[in-house]
Amino acid sequence: MALRDILILPDKRLRLISKPVAKIDSVTRKLIEDMFETMYDAPGIGLAAIQVGEPKRIVTLDLAKKDDPRNPQAFINPELVWESKEIGTHEEGCLSIPEYYEEVERPAEVKVRYLDLDGKPREIEANGLLATCLQHEIDHLNGVLFIDHISKLKRDRVIKKFTKAAKQAGKRPAK
DSSP, X not given: OOOOOOOOTTOGGGGOOOBOXXXXXXXXXXXXXXHHHHHHHTTOSEEEGGGGTOOBSEXXXXXXXXXXXXXXXXXXXXXXXXXXXXXXXXXXXXXXEEEEEEEEEEESEEEEEEEOTTSOEEEEEEEHHHHHHHHXXXXXXXXXOGGGGSOHHHHHHHHXXXXXXXXXXXXXXXX
């Protein structure tokens, strides 16, 4: 396992649309292990492969509370197949937009189809935090950030802040 660098806004790679995983091999399993290690180290509760520079349709989640045993979940090629009309609001943050949090409205319940680590098709029905996290991470796979769900004024402000910070750090946004 290895820690990977997490892409930070305004890195243009965060807007890439991730490609489906064709086969679950040792390379895919290693990426997932690295994603969990990176996510736990950050610390975070979810990570999409694109956030570590891999445009593959892979999501890792662990919603276990701090003192509870870890509950790592990997979702390969996840897709939303149903969402409720009822809306839920959660405060969201993102490892690619550190220390910025905002209330986001999303469907309160979803159904997601995905492959597990053995390549078996699975479906999960989720509500609450799990539904929010799945939608947030699947958005990443489609080049969408949680700030795309807030007002244009707030979004422009946060993008400007992170662009300025990247320039001050001497980092050029990736093309």
